[in-house]
Amino acid sequence: MAWQELRLTTDSAQAEGYSDTLFDLGALSVSIEDAAAGTDAEKPIFGEPGEPVDQLWETSIVVALFDVEMDVATIVEHAAQILQLPAPSFEIINVADQDWVRLTQSQFDPIPISPRLWITPTWHECPDPAAVSIQLDPGLAFGTGSHPTTRLCLQWLDSNLAGGENVLDYGCGSGILAISALKLGAGETDGVDIDAQAMIASRQNAEQNNVVAQFYLPDAAPSKSYDVVVANILTNPLKALAPLLASRCRIGGKIVLSGILAEQAHEIIAIYSQWFDFSPAAEHEGWVCLSGIRKSA
Template sequence: MPWQELRIETDSNRAEALSDALFDLSALAVSIEDATAGTADEKPIFGEPGEPVDQMWDHSVVVALFDEGIAPEFIVAAAANAIGLAQPKFTVSTVEEQDWVRLTQSQFDPIRISDRLWITPTWHEAPSGNAINIALDPGLAFGTGSHPTTRLCLKWLDRNIVGGETVLDYGCGSGILAIAARKLGAGATDGVDIDAQAMIASRQNAEQNGVQVDFYLPDAAPHREYDVVVANILTNPLKTLAPLLAGRVHAGGHIALSGILEEQAEEVMAIYGVWFNFLPPAAEEGWVCLSGTRKATE
């Protein structure tokens, strides 16, 4: 059975209210998009981890999916009237029925990190031979190996985990870095994230990969030092967390930081340089991974 997709133009102040009104009118799904996406006026919006996004696009499109047979003009008029909005511009298109699961799965292929390390969705056959494979499906938590920052951290772990190291993955998301560390031979490994959903995803992913990792919300995390600390988050939280993360690495231990744009690398290294001696940054697609060794305490 096909569906009808309504695309309704509005502004940032009305987009969420309009979405709620459409749900009240039995929309099957509603999303908000940038009306200028794909043009020179496209406007990215980001929120720091744990902080809400405090802005939306100036020009938005509310996209609503309805069963076949609804009267689009009535739906749009009723939703607009419910929030005191003049009749907005809208378009209607037909969405044919598809096998959405197979369509989604077809967009995610195995990801080669190195000669021996792969990330493979569970619906694909794992690489043969001596490859170390992380079975991971796209989900609610960040980190599937597709983003350059995740790949940079995985490559760093692949080069630097010798065996038996204690590891802390701070901002663990899906748990991919902690899981990779364990599969590469690390010893006791912990993961920390501010998102309770990440805890669920990480524990499920660790179980799926047959490795033991302990995951914590920040207030419950153990206060201990590690051989290796890896943090793939964003520059602003990395700057704020510098004393905390430095305090989790023992003298001679190693830190790897990512989620950093190339132009931000010097600033981050300057802050962490109080505690660490850094190697030259590793870069990929405009992002960097910074790695350093903890200075000896005096």
């Protein structure tokens, strides 16, 4: 079966209106992209979970997929009338039928984290047979190793785990940090996440990697202290969780915090420094990873 891809150029004030209206008019899927993507003018937009993004890109492209038999040009005209807007600029591209699974898989290659640590999709062989390879596929929960914050946490674990430490991965997502910690020599390791889908993904991924970790929703998590606490979340949740995360790290233990934009690092340090002495931050692509040692009471 073939499809038609509509690419409609508009501004930030109109993009979401077109997105909703095109979906109502029969689009199979709709997304919004930066019209400057791939150029020097490309602009990343970040938001906290559960909070709306205040503004999209100044010039956006609304991408909608339609059945091949639909009159897309007429649908665009109808959408503009509903929104009481002038006719927009757009193009329609024919999308041939193809093996979508194979196409999706081709977009995910093994990711080198360090000289000895790789994240490898199950349909690939790890390029270095002697390396520690984490088998992980894109799926139900966030975390494949490609995002700078995940990479920074993985690099910290690779460089700092001595072996045998018990580890808490708070906000575990796909379980990638808990699984990596275990494969790098950690001892008892737990993961916590607010998303029930993350529990499913984490348990499946742990089984796939032949490691044993326990994963919990927050209310079911054990109240104990750990040698290492890792939280790759975002700045606002890290602020709210500061007392809890500090209480889960033993005296002399280590905390690793990421999901923090470089300009927000001072806010996190200011809050957590009552419990931790911090090392210099590691930074990658505008994101930072903070690590510290739990001070005595």
